[in-house]
Amino acid sequence: MLLNILKEVSDLVQIVQGISLGHIISGKCSYFFDIVFLLSIRIRLYCLPLYTIKTSMNKFLALACAVVFLLKTVKAEIITYKAPESNLVNHTIKVDVRQGTGNWQPVDVYTADVAARFDAQRIIKKTAFTYFDCSGSVKLRVKLNQGNIKEVRIRPTAYGIKPEVKGNIVEFELSASQYVSLEVNGNIFENLQIFANPIESSRPTKADAQTLYFGPGIHKIGRMVIPSGKTVYVAGGAIVEGSFVIDHAENVRICGRGILTQHPVQSDSVKPQNTTGTFSKFRNDHLIIQNSNNISVDGIIELPTGYSILMGESKHVSISNFKAFSATGNADGIDIFCSQDVKIDHIYMRNSDDCIAIYGHRWNYYGNTSDIKVDNAVLWADVAHPLLIGTHGDTDHPDTLQNIRVQNMTVLDHNENQLDYQGCIALNAGDSNLIRNASFENVEIEDIRKGQLFNLRVMYNRKYNTSPGLGIENILFRNVNYNGKRANMSVIAGYDDKRGIRNVIFENLKINGALIYDKMPGKPGFYKTSDMANIFVGEHVDGVQFLRKD
Template identity: 40%
Template sequence: MTDVQSIDVQSIDAPGADVRSGAAPSIGPRRPEAVDRLVVHPVPDGVPLNTSFSVKARTPGGDWRAVPVMRARTRTVDERTGAGVVRNSSVANLDFTGTVEVEVTSSKGAIGSARIRPLSYGIPYEVGGDTVHLSLTEPRNLSVEADGDLHDNLHLHANAIEEPRHEESDPDAPDDAPHVIRFGPGIHTVPDEVLKVPSDTTVHLAGGAVLKARVEFTHVENARLTGRGTVLGPDGGILVAFSRNIEIDGVLVLDPRSGYACTIGQSRQVTVRNLHSYSSGRWGDGIDVFSSEDVLIEGAFLRNSDDCVAIYGHRWDYRGDCRDIVVRDSTLWADTAHPVNIGTHGDPERPEVIENIVLSGIDVLQHREPQIPYQGCLALNAGDGNLIRGVRIQDVRVEDFARGQLINLRVMANRYNTAPGRGIEDVYVRDLTYDGTRAGTAILAGYDADRPVRNVTFQNLTVNGTVVHDAMEKPGWFLTTDMVPMFANEHVHGLRFLDAVTAAATTTPEITGVGEATATAGYAFNHLVTATALPTSFGAEGLPRGLAVDRATGLVSGTPAEPGIHTVTVSATNAVGTATGSLELTVHHP
C-alpha cells in the first residue's frame, strides 16, 4: 500500500490536447479498420526546447497542431584531445492511431536532401523547400535528418496511444488512491531528487509530465513506471535493483547528469518497453543489465554517449549469472562506444556465466569509437572470468557508421576489468546486414588455448548486398573472413559462414533450461525457450490467457490475466526436426 500523500510532490501544471478525425487520408496508406486519432502532449515551461525544427501533425483532413520540440544533448569525443563535444539536438513526441501526417520544418531554410531512418522502415516522404512531409500508419521511432546532419537532427517518437490500466484510469479513484502515484502534465520534483517506488505500486507519468528525479525500484516487487512523460536530468534516470516483476513502459529519459538511463541489477522478470533515452555524459549508457534473469527490452530508441545496451555479470553490489535476456525491435545509436556490449564486467574470483542472450529485429544507426580495443557494433567481450554462451543475433540491420567494427567477439582483458574471460561459445548470427564503407576489420579472437571462441555460425551475413559464405566465389587462397573483412585468430574454433538456405544444424534440437516457472497475474512475464542445435523457430501451446510466444526468438511474454497452474508444451524446430518439452507455469495472485 502506498500513501501518495507522504511524497512531497511539487508541480507546475500544463494542459494537454486530444484531437480526433474520421476524414479520408490525403497522403499515404491507411488501415481502414483503425480510427484516426492524434494526441499531442504539452511541454511545460522550464523544460529546454530546441528551435532547429518546428513540427506539426494532423489526422488526415484535420487541423494542423503544433508538436513541441524538446532539446536533447549528444556527446562525441574529439579524437585529438579526448575532450567531449556536446551538441544540441531535437526530440518531438506524439501519440496516434490510424493515420497521422507530420510536417518537419527546418529553421535553417531550404533542405537540399533529407533522410528518414531507420532506412529499413522505408518511410515515404516528400521535401518541399524547408519542410519534410511524411505520413505514418503505425508507431515508429525515427530520425529525420536534413542535409546529412547527424547531430542537429530531429528525433520523432510517434507512439501508439496509451491504453491505461484500470488502476491508472479509474475515474472514481481519489488522488491519493493506494498503489498509484500519478503525475499529471507539468514539472514535478521530490525530496533529494529520488522517487523510491514501493512494492505493488504503479507510477504513472502522464503525457506532458516532467519528473526531475531518479526513479528507484530497490528490493521491491510488482511495480511499474508507465506513461508518456519524461524523466529529466537526474543522476541515473531509472534504477531497478534486487527486485522482481518490474515494468517500465513508454517514458523518455532525457540527459541524465551522470550514470545510465536505466540500470537493472540482480533482478528478475523486468520488462522495459518503448523507452527512449538521450545522454551526453561521459558514462552515458542507455540500458545496462547486471546479474539478472528474464529481462525483456523491446521497442526502445536509445541514443547514448556510451554503450546503448550492455549486459554484464558482477559489478558493484550486483552478483550472479546473467541469463535469458531478450532485446528486440529496437533502434540503437551510439555516439561513442558500442550499440551492444556483452560480457566486460564480472567476478574473476567467482566466475559467472552470461547465457541465453537474444538480439532480434535491431537497427543500428551509429557507432563511433576511435579506440580499436573498444570497437564493435555488436561486441561480445568476455572479461573478468565470464563465460559467454548461447547468444542468438538475428534480423539485425547495421547502417553505415562513422568509425568502428561491425562485430567484435573477443576473450580479453582491458582497463575496465582485471582478468580475461573464460571463453565465448555457441553463437548464432543469422540475417545480419551491413551496408556501408566505413567499417574496419571485424575481430574474432580467443585469449589462449584454454580460453577460446568456439562454435560461431554466421548465416546469411550480407555485406553491401553480397552474402558471405564458405562456398562463395572468391580466389582460392582467400579466406571467407577476408570477404567480410574479418580477422579470426588461432584460438577461434568451429567458425562457419553459411548461405541463407544451407541447414545450420545436423541434429534435432533438445530443449534446455528450466521445466517450471512462476508468474504473477496482472504483471508482465518473460520466459525464454532455449534449445540446442540452432533452432530457427519456436512454439508454445497451452499458454494462459494474456501470454504469447514469439516464434522467431522463443520468448514467451505478456501479462497473464488470472491465477492458475498451466502445463505448457514448448517446442524448438530446425531443419532436422522438432523437439518438445513441458513447462509447468504457475500464475500466482498479485
C-alpha cells in the same frame, strides 16, 4: 448472399461507430470482440450453402469483405501533449501531424544534449525530439530553420520512408509505433527524432492510492525510492526532474509518455516537491532497479547524466516503448548485471556510452545473467558500443552469461576511437566469465562513423578485469545487413588453448549487398570466407561458419 452478409454487417457496425483502436486495445470496449464473434457466426450461417459448391473463393470473398468493412469503421486516433514551457522546449522546429485528410495538429518539440565529440575535447550539441500517440499511419509536416534544404533522409533507412520537400517544409508518412531520425543536409546532431508511440493500453488515474501520478507540468522530486506495489505514472506533457530507485521491491510499474530528466529544468515559479530524501548509498543513475522482481518500465523518455537504467540482481523485468538521450561520460543506456528474465522491446536510445550492456558481477551485484531478450531496438552510440556483452564478472566465482536473444535491431551509428571498445555487436569475455548461447537476428547496421561490425574476444583488459574470460561459444548471427564504407576490420580472437571461441555461425551475412558465405561467387579458392567479410579470425577460434539459407 454477399449482399445479405454485408447488410447484416452494416447493421452491426452501427454499434461500433465511434469506437477507436485505443479503446479496443485498452479493453475499454470489450463488447467489440463480442460483435466480431457474432459476425463470424452470421457469416458462417450464410456460407453454409456454399459448402456444397466447389468454388471456395466465394466464401473467402464474403469473409474478407465483412472483416475489412468492419475494420474500416474503427476510427484511427492521434493524441498529442502540450509541453510545459521550460528550457527543454525547442522553438525553432515546428511539427504538425494528421491522419488522412484530417486537420493538422501541432506537436511540441523538445531538446536533448548529445555528444558530438568525446575525447580530449568534449563537444555537446542540441538535438531535438517530439512525441505523440497514434493508431494507424500518420502524416508529418516538419518546418525547419536550417537554411537551404539540399538533402533529407529519414532513418532507419530500412523503413523506406520517402520525404517530400517543399521549401523549408518536409512532409512524409509514418506508421504507428515507428521511432525515426530526420536529418537535413547530413546533420546528425541537430536532427529531429520523432516517436510515434502506440496508444496507451492502460492508463492509471490520480485516484488510485497505489499510483504516484505526475500530471502535465514540471515536477522536481530529487531522488525517489519506489516501494513495492506502486505505479509511477508520468503523463504526456510532464517533465520530472530527478531520479527513481527500485530497491528490494516487487510489482512496480513506471509508465506514461512524459519525460524524466537529471538535467536542471528552468521554468518560472516551479517549486520542488517533497521527496523521500537523498540516499548516498545509491549510484547517481537515472533509474536503478536492484534486487527486485516483476518490474515494468513503459513509454517514458529519459535525459540522464548517468546510466539511463541500471539493473542488478533482478528478475522478470520488462522495458518497452523506452527512449533515452545522453551526452556525459559513462552515460550508458540500459546496463544489466546478474539478472534473469529481462525483456526489452521497442526502444530508441542515443547514448554517449554503451547503449545496451549485459554483464556479470560488478560492485555489489552477484550471480549469472540469463534469459535476456531484446527486440525492436534502434541504437545510436555516439561513443562506445551499441551492444556489449561480457567484460565484467567474478574471477573467484565465474559467471555465465547465456540465453541471450537479440532480434530486429537497427544500429544507426557507432563512433569509437579506442580499438578496445569498438564493435556494433561486441562479445568480450573477461573476469573468467563464459558467454554462450546468444543469437542476433535481423540486424540492420547503417553507415557507422568509426568502429567495427563485430568484436568477439576472450580478453584481459587490465583496466576492468582481474583475469581473462573463460570463453565464448554457440553464437548465431542471422540476417545481419551492413551498408556502408567506414567500418573497420572486425575481430574474432580467443585468449589461449583453454580460453577460446567456438561455434560461431554467420547465416545470410550481407555487406553492401553481397551475401557472404563459404561458396559465394567471386571468392578465390585460397581466401578465407572471413576475408570477404573483413573479419580477422585469430588464434584459439574453432568452428566459424558462413552459411547461406534461403
